[in-house]
Amino acid sequence: MAEQSGPVSGISERRGGAGGRRRKPRSGRSKALTGAAWAAAAVVVLGGTGLGYVYFRLDGNLKSVDINGALGTDRPEDIDNGSMDILVLGSDSRDGANGEYGGGDEGARSDTAMxxxxxQGHKKASVVSIPRDTLVTRPECETDGGGKDPGGERRMFNESYSVGGPVCAVKTVEKMSGIRMDHYLEVDFSGFKKLIDELGGVEITTEKAIKDKDSHLDLQAGTHTLNGEQALGLVRTRHAVGDGGDLGRIQLQQAFIKALIEQVNEIGLLTSPKKLLDLAETATSALTTDSELGKAKDLASFALGLKGIDSKNMSMVTLPVTYDTIDPNRVVPLPKETRLVWDALRADQAIPAEATKDSAGDKGEAGSVVKDG
Structure with a gap:
């Protein structure tokens, strides 16, 4: 699945910044990495027509966290090579509108982490999915109550978010990878559903039936246009495909993201200012970002920098892992292979195929359940 080509030259954008040097707009349909990116691009379009108040209106929707301020200088070097690294989390908070998922559990966890x-050039991207059940050495983190959690070895990755929210999640990823995260994006369950509904659904083709009562999903084999509820069920299901573990679910998530990108590319949103505004309202209400993207204008600039990436120019892999010998319900990173992944990203190079060939991830029948392309 990994691409074998190196980085692409082009825009020289400083890592960590929300903006960068503007490129001449391209004709035809814009491309976006996610539905949220489309919404942010919508803000630019509307603001450019003289509706400057839209920025102020949408700023009130966004939630942001000052991760740079919280982590200070105890971070990997900020390498200025024109590339950018973003931690993207799907939060499974059980609060409020999300309460119907998970049987009443309290608190929040990172259900999806990429x-x-x-x-460089913002024409290609790699996505590395981190299984939520990965056992890692978690650093010390400040807790929501103002105390400190000491962390330690053999801690589940998704507990980082439970312990210390976005700051601890970013800190854990940076300690694992040695790569500084330039930005942070988080979408919660209810926001994800609304975003898919606002986009008009996402079309996928399933090669086999998928039925999982825990994720509220019941699909026959064939082509479907998934609404928000069904899309959420697909990216969360783990019992209806493969061995019922998290690695199979990641394959479904990756297939869905590619389908979402293709769908977004085909939607003529730019012809309807109202649809753009509705989408922007939904997306900004669903997002939590780092403070550098905490204003609609900055988020829009960031999103426009991603619009040249489509699914064909995106490599998606799972962090190289193997099943833990003590607890087979958990996975542990493969040291040598994981280093290959981090070294490649740090050098702004494609992830080599040898990094994932012996991994338990990216294998099994789950990857063939949803038709690619």
Missing amino acids: ILHVY
């Missing part, structure tokens, strides 16, 4: 590496 590191998005955008190569």
